[in-house]
Amino acid sequence: MMHFVEEILDVQPYRLTLKFNTGEIRCVNLEATLHAKATLPQSAYRRLLDPVLFHQVRLDRQSRTICWEGLARQIRTDGTEQPAPLDFCPDALYALGTPLAESESREQVSA
Numbered sequence: 001m002m003h004f005v006e007e008i009l010d011v012q013p014y015r016l017t018l019k020f021n022t023g024e025i026r027c028v029n030l031e032a033t034l035h036a037k038a039t040l041p042q043s044a045y046r047r048l049l050d051p052v053l054f055h056q057v058r059l060d061r062q063s064r065t066i067c068w069e070g071l072a073r074q075i076r077t078d079g080t081e082q083p084a085p086l087d088f089c090p091d092a093l094y095a096l097g098t099p100l101a102e103s104e105s106r107e108q109v110s111a
Contacts, residue, residue, distance in 0.1 A: 003094035004064035013051040016066065017100065018093060026097025030088075033096065044071040044086045065090040 003020050010017035014031035030048075038046035048054050048068065060067045067087035074084035 002091065004090045005059060005066055005093065006064070008057060008059050008066065011055050011057055013054060014049075016057065016093075018066070018097065020090070020094055021064070025100045026094065027100055028093050028097040030096070044068075047071060048086075060085060060087060063087060065093065 001022070003022065005018050006021050007019040008016060009019055009025065014029060014034060016028045016030070017025060018028055019025050034045050034048050037043065038049060040046070048071070053068070057066050057068055059065075065087050067085035069085050070083035071086035072084040073081045075081055
């Protein structure tokens with residue numbers, strides 16, 4: 001089954017609480033992933049280690065996952081580059097996530 005992000009419930013530095021299309025709520029800690037991918041100084045992942053920028057995450061309703069605007073680069077057919085959203089595979093987010101009990105998710109959202 002393919003997993004999709006339906007809602008971002010909470011954002012903390014490097015941690016997201018996400019509701020998936022299965023109805024499950026999972027806490028996804030991206031800190032280790034970001035550090036592993038942030039090897040180059042110009043890396044978009046390195047930029048996400050800034051808590052203020054990390055907090056700018058949004059839900060891309062078309063691809064049904066999370067993204068940050070303008071952190072990636074897209075090469076157009078004419079060879080020029082343009083800013084593009086940096087996103088994460090929703091299945092990878094699901095696999096990285098830890099399920100939250102219903103009572104925990106209510107507390108997390110109301111905090």
